[in-house]
Amino acid sequence: MLKSLITSDTRIKLLMRFFLNPSMSGYLRQLASEFGESTNGIRKELNKLTEAKILKAVKKGRNIIYQANTEHPLFEDIHNIVMKSIGIDKVATNIIQKLGKVKYAFIRGDYAVGKDTGLIDLVVVGDEINFSELERVRKKTETLIERKINVLVLTDEEYLKLKETFASEPILVLLEGEA
Template identity: 20%
Template sequence: MIDALFGSKTRVKLLHLFMNHPGQSFYVREITRLIDEQINSVRRELSNMLQVGVITSDSADNKLYYEVNQRYDFYAPLRAIFANEPLDTSKPSAGGDEGVVRQQYLSAIENISSLRLAVLAGVLVKGSTSDVDVLLVGTLPPAKVKSAMAIIEKLEGREINYAVMPYDEFYYRLSVRDKFITQILNTKHAVAIDKDNVLSQKK
């Protein structure tokens, strides 16, 4: 039934493979062995999936490796269908409402001591085109940051791209309209924490 829905048995097997192994890459002959399909069929479907953005590719050791694109727009629903451990969809995402911060995100971020500013964007905010999902500003303990990001990644079911920088560096880069900062702030985003009202002053 699902083969007919997605048009190809090989494609379905590939989706099962990639969605069950986010963050892991495979080369063609390895994939062929794992899903037990002909190499020509595998190559054809990999090309199709690359074209629509479901997977990405990278070369290493004279081999081309393929990996699921966790930033693909429909990654979450596809993973819910094909992964053995589907995402928890019982909690609504805050990304759909501009300026609304999902309470679970805020709870995780608030536990980071010395945090002065936190901005959500990218895959966490609907309509955002930022490559960075979370920007954290302050002199922050790495272990606390890692723990908070792990919570958000578990909620999202995907890797999160985050950036951390000291407050003085952030304020300077904001004042000179640094490309990295403006790329985050000029698209849709949600300010989770702004203890110094630095972004409010810029409005």
């Protein structure tokens, strides 16, 4: 979807990286390595996005750290477009809302750091989860968004045991309740 609006693949990758999970940040060489592209191509796009104030740039030591500018008037719109282009909005509405008593849901792995790899790792915490409905809706949503969805369902007790593990990695919270 984004490719029909934005012709630069590098710019799309940067928007995905910074607007899928706005808490993520990065610097030039890290991004070039991550995307497998030249620093020059990345630098040009970072400069354009920074000049437009879509990204913030903060100098830290010898590096300039880039992050989504959450104060920008178009932040919510860009964030929503990125979420919709990947289908995360459908994951949230189709799967989470139809499962039962979900207290907490988040995405971990590549999508939590803004990489569109084709496999969404969804963690759902709750009781009385309808597993047959989960499987039906997961398959339907996978077809709809053209990505695989791996769902890990945890009880409150299981989540509390693993909470520290999840805290050490980036996550993208979709639903936050009393977990």
